[in-house]
Amino acid sequence: MQPQTTDTGSSGPVTGGERRGWQPYHTLWAVLLGGWLFSYADRAITGPVVTWLINNDIGLIGGSSHPHALGGLIGSLFFAGYMLTQYPGGYLGDRYGHRAMLAISLVWAGVTTVLTGLITGLIVFVALRVLTGLGEGVFYSNDRTLIAKHSPPGKVSLGMGVVITGLSLGLTIATIGAPYLLDWGVDSFGKEDGWRMPFLVLGGATLLFGFVMVPYLRRLGGPLKAGGPTLRLLGISALFCAAVMAVYLVADSAGLPTWGVAVAETVLALLLVGVIFARRGGQAGAIVRNRDAMLLSIAAVAILWNLWFFSFWSVSIVADAAHSSFAQAALVATFNAGAGVLGFPAGGLLSDWAKTRGWGRRPMLVWFTLIQGVLVLAFGAYLQMAGKPSLVVMSVMLFTASLFFNALQPMAHALVAEVVEEHQRGAAFGMWNLIGEIGAVISPALGGALFDAYGTWVGAIYIDGGLMIASAVIYLYVREQRTAPLAPA
Template identity: 25%
Template sequence: MSDYAASLSVEGRSRRRWVVLLLCWASLTMTSVDRSTWGPASLQAGAALGVSLAGLGAFATAYYVGYVLSNVGGGLLGDRIGSRVVLSGSLFTAGGFMVAFGSVSSAGAGIAVQALIGLCAGADFAAGVKLIASWFGERERGLAMGVFTMASSLGTMIANAVVPRLIQAYDWRSSYHLFGVVSMGLALLCLALLRDRRELSVRLPPLRGLVRDRDLMLLGLAGFGGLWGTYGFVTWSNTLMVRGHGIDPVAAGTVVVVFAAAGAVGKPVIGLATDLAGRGRKWPAVAVLVAFAGCLLVFGGMESESAFLAMAAVAGLGAYLYSPLLVAMVPGLSGTALAGSAAGAMNALAQLGSVTVPVVVGAIYQVTGSFSAAFATLAAGPLVGAVVLSFVREAGTAGRPSPQGVGA
């Protein structure tokens, strides 16, 4: 190949990777919107379906049970048949079940459909990590994963900004119908425009090493603690502010929007900062988790709308800034060839925090009636996560050399 042709190939690949990142981000944003819709819709949906306050957590838990299962399966499948098909199919089917949930008439059917939404939606995370890991080198992954994981924050923002207003204008079902249709349309666009890096396709190494990898396991447990706090807040904060302190539902939604907006802005910033510093991502993530635990304790002691708004942005930074750092560490531990499987397994373990926290916090609030007790329960997660993360041996350190092909 001539130097000119080679330069054109590199330039085309450089442009293509930003298209890949944009579509992965958009897909994860929509599944995050779908996931976050239950928080602001839960009181009205629960009343329509005859569900008690404590029972509302069962819907979120059903979603996350399906989500955890599809993270593992989606990661394995993406490494073998290609992440483009897995990501597009995940988003399309999740959108279809969102539309179905907007038409359910009983609590049992609603819980079952929520589990199906999660079962379809979870595969896009691992598929997106694999695509980004294959198109971006190690020195750029902090920024790339920061942009990619902005999606979870933006999903929370969009749901909490739009859903309360849709409920006021129409009803809770309209939000599920709208977001479901948008998800299905975006899935078709992803199928048309995404591309796997075929030149990086190699014979996959055995998965036994991932299963036995101490550091990947600890990384997943650290994520468990972080997501316990993050999605416990996202799932319950609206209801707890409305029921515990009489905050207007739209105002409570605005608090969560500010909370998520801070995370959305901060994720690419901390990713780029760690890329430029080149000193690793573990200890910045530990510091963020400790700060998040403190913020949740402070938030639980507040009572007024103005106080909640003032604290929301600080708490949002803690709730989201650890995630791009943890995700960017995954390909360094597993190697690019198994990045999808490793990301799916790590996120599945981490998402168990999302599975358990809605029911636990709901039960504690039901028994105690205490706003502060509920938030102290949330704060325990990131604190434990910080302790666990401190024992991870980051790739490239003396205790953990980088795997073959990590910088691909």
């Protein structure tokens, strides 16, 4: 048994008398924001590439009899892998150090994304997307934990909101850059292999950023000691990847519908993580027995469902509804992704503001979630009733709904940090994302299957909005600890 390690450094919490200007924790926020940007660009590029393959009838996916269902399944399998390492990633971070896990995750994402652009064959393509998800799955829980530890108490939610702005930037870069990268790929490799260029470019950029991030993390708290956790993560990932691919191949050969394969992968993920809980019963059991942590985790299913339904299919939703070009649809879809640049930090700032006044974070979280669900339902109703939806109206509706959606996320993250003990935060954030990823695993495949069956995205959009409203109801039962108002940092 190796001793538990912790991260220390000069960016520790500031409790009072903080000087004005740039602070060490601001540097931490900026570096972690970059990590989110590159890792999310790597994962989000799959959706636009799949849409391009379908529109151009490219053999990798476009030749399928149900291309949207197959494309959505690929996205779902990525998140099956991503889901599986949520809790192990948090546990390994609590044990070996959160900085080491962040470095491993980013380098891993860069390597597997580059390899995705080099391979040939659908099965290998799917396997590499699963492996990318397994590596990126450890980023979230360790990132949230470092922010909670190294930020002033009155700025924890703000820090989480600022950092996760990288998610929105990564989605925007992947969405708006896809047409140009694909055109470059066609010019360089030919039409059949043009899809490779986005993976090569974004994977290479992630590796370059990793070379910048790793030295900073060393300066933050000393040597990373990444050997032990890397070997542990490789062993876990080899097992999980084999299990995910086995379920995919067996279910596909049995003729199971794509949404059924996604459900089967979700069940597999929960069973495998259940084994981990049985072996690591102490800390995992403490999180499972924490009523408020589990309610927040269950409510996260709607958050991850919404995030990856729209992130994966937004270009296709716009293109199919308005009969627009791929480039026009990508531009409109960026309004959904880009709203996070404002929404994430604004939500964090509002959450901390409410907390400092003794109101708590939960009331604002409930209202923002409810409003977002209603706005999604309104977007679906507009698509259903409009003969030919306006690109301008769709842009405004996507931006508004996404603004509330992105703002509510740092509110939920800060609540997770506050309902558990400090030494349990890595495991708690891992649990939150683990359960929440059920939504990310099912929504791309189910959305694609519904479109292939009915020729419209409206039904899938209504399901999305309904889940967000149900999430708002769950938040009502979270017992937030009401303490004296925090002094502004």
